[in-house]
Amino acid sequence: MQDKYYSTPLHGVECLLPDVKPNSSHVNSAELSVELEFAKVASCAELEPIWTLKDQGLRYLTELNLYPYICADQEQHETPNTSDKAYVLAVNCEGKGRFLIQQNKITIDWEAGTPSSHYFQTLALALWLEIKQIPCIHANALKRDKKTFALVAASGTGKSTLSAKLQQLGCAWLTDDMLALHQDSAKNASKSSFQVYPSWPIARMWPDSVENVLGQQESVLNKVHARFNKRLIELQELSDENKYFSELSVIYILNRTVTDGVDNSPACKIETINSSQALILLLQNSILGNAYSALELEFNRIRQLSILVQSTKIKKITYSSGKENLDFVSKAILEDLNKP
Template structure:
């Protein structure tokens, strides 16, 4: 790992992540988060007798990702081969990062896949979701990759919402409710989405930079929050973008999802794909997802494709969300 990349990650780690303090040295302040991970940057030796818990190859027009999760006893190695390449080794509360100097740094993969592995092993559901908070109420937005989830939720920050997690939300079940802690204030967007948002993100301080010279995505950073506090989850929404244009004047519909379909959607939009059986937590996790659906309503939001329509979609969605919260 290059010194600049390590320094950037150390700077980011001064802020807790998904309810986890990342302790890079003994001077790290205890922020009273639920968990602390001791983090080091060292070479990782391949496991002597590994069992493969999960493999994933994800290809799109503009990227290819290959992920492998191996385990041996209580030691786990998560290998990433995307625009960034490296390994996260997790053993107890010890996280070792071994990352190649060229390519995207480990920060994005740490705050999504790396933390998901740690938190799922602690019994916390991690969903492929963005979190928006308004009036101290968190709402999760789930969708498959490449369907505009980050673009739409970033647009909603112009309407009084705070985007507290991008790509992953870790759920904490406390006092008969579910809560989500913030991740780092960053969102990654394709250039066409980033260009469209430049005309709308005018009321809040943001920074924009290219993720890497060989990678087209742009990274937008928002102002960090003052405190690392969890917000209660009041609803979940599955974003269903369709090619058909609406027949009526309303550009979107919001409908409840029946429990059996909702459970399948949550399983399909879990961060670690098919890894849970290999981790030995599949059955308990299905029960936890079912319990979540007993407490938190889950809706399908259907809206037409097209970047040019998203600002109008965001306004209509905000109106519907506010009316639902008022009930």
């Protein structure tokens, strides 16, 4: 089943839906396109997955399995050319189904639970983009005036709550929980800028953040998962300028602590980190965990992220946990952005 978001470009990709003509207004908001099909994808249960992620959390099970896709006219022992490789990503979470990832097409076979779009916008699209040599990391992207910046941290560590506060202070909220890093046209240069495109205009936030930061009643908002208290937030519509790509100016690595200043005042320290440390932290915040080795993408991915940390400012923010400190931390970020 399709939902309304599939017709909106995300992370620089336009989804070409069945029987729908491409939208000419999307030409500046997407540099890539992928055909989508909603159809049956054969089960790969008889095959050995090349990568598995399994996490039995307190709330629900997360299980992902990645399989090589064997075409009907291809013997299992045959190795396809790199450009012809395809994969099936099997999702067994609150939503269940499969994504067949091919070079120019993604087939969605969804069975039940949380809609496919929830998993498509990060996991499936990240896999497709990574195969296209576009790295994806756990990050929110925002824009203040002419500067686009990213907040990098693992899921569930307060990125969206901080982003909501920054949005209230005048920032445009571009992406939630994922950032696709599009290298500019100078792809062979040792130093290069990276471009950011908006994602779908939705974010996920905990009920207390919805009420305390946004001032909305969480009870009127849809849940991310039926058994999960996080809520779906419709983001403010972007201006025409912000609907297109922008150059990434700075990346902030979030380091949230429980320590306040010596006089019990909020603590927030912003410091530039060296490229080696930055590279390690970015690798730790990859969308697909340790799947890149199985996908034979690891070497090129490290090369691209190495270019990123050499060409983009990378800073670490160590700050006090607690919603009462959000205003202080947000203003510290805005002050830092104003520096040359």
